Amino acid sequence: MSFQTKFPPLKNDLLIRAAWGETLDKLPIWIMRQAGRYLPEFQEFRKKHTFFEICQNPELACEVTLMPIRRFELDAAIIFSDILVIPQALGMIVEMRPGVGPVLPEPLTLENFDKLTPEGAVQRLQYVGDAITLSRMRLEGKVPLFGFTGAPWTLMGYMVEGGGSKTMSKAKKWLYGHPELSHKLLSMLTDVIIDYLVMQIRSGAQIVQVFDSSAEYLNKDLYHEFGLPYLERILKQVRDEVTKSKLEQVPMVLFAKGAHFCFPEIVNLGYNVVGADWTMDPDVVNSIVENKNVTIQGNLDPCALYAPKEELTKKIKNMLNKFAGKRYIVNLGHGIYPDAPIESVQTFIDVVHNTKVHK
Ligand SMILES: Cc1c2[nH]c(c1CCC(=O)O)Cc1[nH]c(c(CCC(=O)O)c1C)Cc1[nH]c(c(CCC(=O)O)c1C)Cc1[nH]c(c(C)c1CCC(=O)O)C2
Numbered sequence: 001m002s003f004q005t006k007f008p009p010l011k012n013d014l015l016i017r018a019a020w021g022e023t024l025d026k027l028p029i030w031i032m033r034q035a036g037r038y039l040p041e042f043q044e045f046r047k048k049h050t051f052f053e054i055c056q057n058p059e060l061a062c063e064v065t066l067m068p069i070r071r072f073e074l075d076a077a078i079i080f081s082d083i084l085v086i087p088q089a090l091g092m093i094v095e096m097r098p099g100v101g102p103v104l105p106e107p108l109t110l111e112n113f114d115k116l117t118p119e120g121a122v123q124r125l126q127y128v129g130d131a132i133t134l135s136r137m138r139l140e141g142k143v144p145l146f147g148f149t150g151a152p153w154t155l156m157g158y159m160v161e162g163g164g165s166k167t168m169s170k171a172k173k174w175l176y177g178h179p180e181l182s183h184k185l186l187s188m189l190t191d192v193i194i195d196y197l198v199m200q201i202r203s204g205a206q207i208v209q210v211f212d213s214s215a216e217y218l219n220k221d222l223y224h225e226f227g228l229p230y231l232e233r234i235l236k237q238v239r240d241e242v243t244k245s246k247l248e249q250v251p252m253v254l255f256a257k258g259a260h261f262c263f264p265e266i267v268n269l270g271y272n273v274v275g276a277d278w279t280m281d282p283d284v285v286n287s288i289v290e291n292k293n294v295t296i297q298g299n300l301d302p303c304a305l306y307a308p309k310e311e312l313t314k315k316i317k318n319m320l321n322k323f324a325g326k327r328y329i330v331n332l333g334h335g336i337y338p339d340a341p342i343e344s345v346q347t348f349i350d351v352v353h354n355t356k357v358h359k
Pocket residue numbers: 031032033034035036037046051078079080081082083084096097098100101102148164211213334335
């Protein structure tokens with residue numbers, strides 16, 4: 001069944017049009033991790049609720065989703081959730097420890113691999129779909145709503161390491177030492193991710209982003225074997241399933257952080273939008289995407305938000321000079337940090353919206 005028709009009509013479709021390939025005279029902007037800790041209202045909210053309580057309760061998740069939209073003139077909302085709800089739905093324990101980040105106290109091992117429970121995982125994630133449906137209603141068509149997922153390799157990394165890691169050496173030990181089992185895991189995660197994204201689209205997500213935040217730990221060979229084929233399958237099968245389910249296609253975004261070594265291959269996968277992280281030189285990005293059917297998203301250094309207003313304005317304008325007039329969505333080149341000054345976020349949005357693009 002399609003829910004897509006009963007939602008309030010979209011009033012600001014700037015970002016969706018940019019994602020499908022229009023070059024616009026106004027630039028759309030959203031900010032990765034915009035629904036989070038840099039907002040004082042979120043910090044207040046977190047005193048009353050645990051992280052996963054917010055994720056799992058559609059009313060609470062919707063409230064946080066709307067926080068940045070109430071405060072700023074952003075051109076998209078992103079559903080409040082986390083990439084680690086998938087390992088959770090597969091039966092793993094995930095704790096969000098203050099000051100530490102995510103911890104999986106019983107990491108995936110060669111021995112406990114078979115205990116994962118992919119059957120029914122997406123049904124157990126229906127609360128994300130419910131939060132999306134509620135947020136679509138409450139957004140009243142003001143801006144489009146992003147759904148998202150972690151990419152297979154990034155999820156595998158957290159599952160095997162038991163949390164974040166400086167090297168991902170435990171997870172890479174699987175890639176080098178147990179390639180068959182690694183493929184089995186990545187393939188299983190890919191299947192779940194596909195169903196999960198289709199469920200999000202069915203629930204009302206108007207655009208979806210795949211976060212491959214740990215791509216930077218791999219290299220060309222490893223990404224060719226353990227990254228790209230799964231990212232390609234996600235794109236193709238989500239498209240097929242959406243068609244089969246008589247849903248409307250939505251733009252698909254891939255952000256593979258630090259994957260310079262495969263940027264041309266990533267651009268060629270066929271995602272509508274590709275994220276450039278903050279370390280990428282706009283000229284290099286532009287030369288790679290020239291004449292390709294893709295929109296670039298990014299890539300201001302999140303730390304640029306610490307610069308004084310004048311300096312920050314200059315940095316933003318420099319970036320816009322490089323990308324504006326092409327297929328482009330403005331964003332940071334990674335998620336916003338918890339101590340980013342709110343005034344700088346306001347400056348970022350103002351400079352972008354005050355820029356008139358000459359096509
Ligand atoms: C790697 C990753 C994770 N989660 C996510 C990624 C990929 C994006 C990226 O690379 O930054 C994605 C994510 N996590 C969260 C969102 C919500 C929507 C948004 O605002 O973008 C999104 C899109 C909420 C969150 N996820 C988390 C918080 C803060 C937790 C808290 O409130 O205590 C929020 C608001 C916790 C989290 N979750 C994760 C980490 C490493 C951490 C701790 C450090 C951090 O905050 O960045 C895993």
